[in-house]
Amino acid sequence: MQSRILFLLLIFVIFLFQSVVAKNTKLDSLENCLKIYQSNDTLKENLLREIEQEQQNKDTMQRSILFLLIAGIVLVSIFTVYIFGSSQIKHRTNLILAKQKKEIEELNEEYLAINEELMTTNEALAEAKKKVEESEERLKLLIKNSNDILVLVNEKGEQFFISDAAKNLSGFSVEELLGSVEDVIFPDDLEIVQRHWERVLANKDVADCIQYRHKHKEKGYVWFEAVAQNFLDHPAIKSVVANIRDITERKNVELALQESEAVKAKLLTNEIDRINRKLETNQRSMTAATLKLIQNSERDAQTIDRLLEIEEYTSPEGKQKIKALIFDNKRISYDSNWEEFEILFEKVHRSFYEKLNTQFPTLTANERKLCAFLKLNMSNKDIAKITFQSDDALKKARLRLRQKLELNRETNLTAFLQNI
DSSP: OHHHHHHHHHHHHHHHHHHHHHHHHHHHHHHHHHHHTSSOHHHHHHHHHHHHHHHHHHHHHHHHHHHHHHHHHHHHHHHHHHHHHHHHHHHHHHHHHHHHHHHHHHHHHHHHHHHHHHHHHHHHHHHHHHHHHHHHHHHHHHHHHOSSEEEEEOTTSOEEEEOTHHHHHHSSOHHHHSBOSGGGBOGGGHHHHHHHHHHHHHOSSSOEEEEEEEEETTTEEEEEEEEEEEETTOTTTOEEEEEEEEOHHHHHHHHHHHHHHHHHHHHHHHHHHHHHHHHHHHHHHHHHHHHHHHHHHHHHHHHHHHHHHHHTTSOHHHHHHHHHHHHHHHHHHHHHHHHHHHHHHHHHSTTHHHHHHHHOTTOOHHHHHHHHHHHTTOOHHHHHHHHTOOHHHHHHHHHHHHHHHTOOTTSOHHHHHHTO
């Protein structure tokens, strides 16, 4: 476009130059004719007028050419400035366009990267959606084939979703069970269920378990066990989730066991009472036998004392017979009293001899008898009367017993034997 305009200006300048040249040529021709017709006044005047006219035309043409040249120069200058400005603008425009092109290329690369990332994300989302759909399908199958009831409850305590297992366990259709639960709960269990609901709402981190009776359409009431947890704040669930199962058979077994345990407890109590009464009777008998043993021993001791008094007034041969009689009397009296005493002692303290023989198998019969007396917390005086021993002999017997039982001085012999 710029080169075309310059070309047109150049042609216009050449055209003006040719016009000036033509005017000069014509003027020169007229001047030559004037020289030729110098003698002819008429022709001369005509030629002069024509020359003057041509000179005027020439001047006018020159002024026009000068004006046009100045105008052309001005126009060329303006056009040059315009072209320079245009080139500068074009240069800046090209720089801006180059910068924008670079930015566009960068944005395009970023777009391609984002597009690739979006494609990857879309693939991941598609895969995740597929897994979610598969998971939902598995969950539906699990819920459908489960023997437990899955229930979703809103914040008002109304059931808005119940799995199909409810019909098998309660006899009611799902539509009949939706909404409030008050009409299907055993009246005595309503308060228990209400407290359970309050705990579930108060504690969102822990599941709460409850057992209650639920109405059955045909069987009256059945026992249910519900485990519920609060997911009202969960954006995907927004409900309380409860898993409910029928525990009627287990509850019946528990009730039967409770009744059986109650019967057993009653029988055990009766047996304990019987044993306690028997032990009390045996204890009284033991006390009476002990008292009788002491009384018999005192009686025999009195008899022996009288025989010793008689011995002083008899002959040596009589003394010998009295001593033999005293010896036999002590032996017979001790053995007969001990047999009756031992029978009652074993009834009251059945495992005493068994434990004693197991722990201390080297004890003699007399030492075991001494252990029995000490088990009953009898005094040395009473033991001495029953065994016809002196105080010194009894002390020695106790000392030998302590040694066999391997007791130190700090251990009380009677207390040790009472704990066996």
